[in-house]
Amino acid sequence: MASDPDAALMLAFQGGDERAFRTLFDRHGRAMVRFCHHYVKDDARAEELAQDVFLKVHRSAARYQPTARFKTWLYRIASNHCLNELRRGEYAAREPARADGVPSEPADLDALPGGATTPEEAAMGQALAGAVEGLLARLPEKQRAAFVLCRLEGLSYEEIAEVLETSVSAVKSLLHRATVAAAEALAPWSGPEKEVRP
CATH class of the missing domain: 1.10.1740.10 (RNA polymerase sigma factor, region 2, helix turn helix motif)
Known part of the structure; x- marks a missing residue:
């Protein structure tokens, strides 16, 4: 090209x-x-x-x-x-x-939105990062691949379909199921104020 x-x-x-x-x-x-x-x-x-x-x-x-x-x-x-x-x-x-x-941090915490300025925010960021890593570990192979490629690497549906050698509709289905799982796994962080526990 x-x-x-x-x-x-x-x-x-x-x-x-x-x-x-x-x-x-x-x-x-x-x-x-x-x-x-x-x-x-x-x-x-x-x-x-x-x-x-x-x-x-x-x-x-x-x-x-x-x-x-x-x-x-x-x-x-x-x-x-x-x-x-x-x-x-x-x-x-x-x-x-x-x-x-002790759970490790993901390879690139800079990829997470925002920048921690207080110990509480840093703890929240690490807890959220751990939840994301745990979510990815539990997703089925193809859902994990589609989720990572779309949400973390920024590829389009068409590009993901080429990567996974499948159809765009199949990619959308994989992403829908992965997103539902992500919403459930990350629900504790969806509220306006969440307490960070040691």
């Missing part, structure tokens, strides 16, 4: 420009780690999975065709790779936790 600078970089890499691949990695590497973290809840494994994704991109260069936005193609590779990881069973429905058993 001529209007997609990432696709142009991928085509340049296809032509032998290694710097173009490095630029793509610099642009999307952190987002890929964050995306993978939504699936495995483990910082080190998310880094490994993101590296695997870019290795697949590197190896697929000769076959690359810019029929969709590069970002859509990249997320298709990442989504398939992460879903395959989940199907191995090790990370399925595992709650995020540190070695001391």
Whole structure:
């Protein structure tokens, strides 16, 4: 796609420009780690999975065709790779936790709206982040993928349909079910004033 600078970089890499691949990695590497973290809840494994994704991109260069936005193609590779990881069973429905058993923070708290200015707001933000991570861990595979791609990565329904290799109507259905689950899971944070308990 001529209007997609990432696709142009991928085509340049296809032509032998290694710097173009490095630029793509610099642009999307952190987002890929964050995306993978939504699936495995483990910082080190998310880094490994993101590296695997870019290795697949590197190896697929000769076959690359810019029929969709590069970002859509990249997320298709990442989504398939992460879903395959989940199907191995090790990370399925595992709650995020540190070695001391305390729930860990998500990979990118900056992605959450607002900025905490008081200890109470910081505690509320961490509790909300934990609830979001717990919600994602409990969603079925395809619902989780659709929810993450739409709500956290900002892809359109059409792009998500391409990533998941399904129809737009199926994406809408997945997102509806995931949104209902999210509304129930995050209900404690929906009121105007919520008390943060230790």
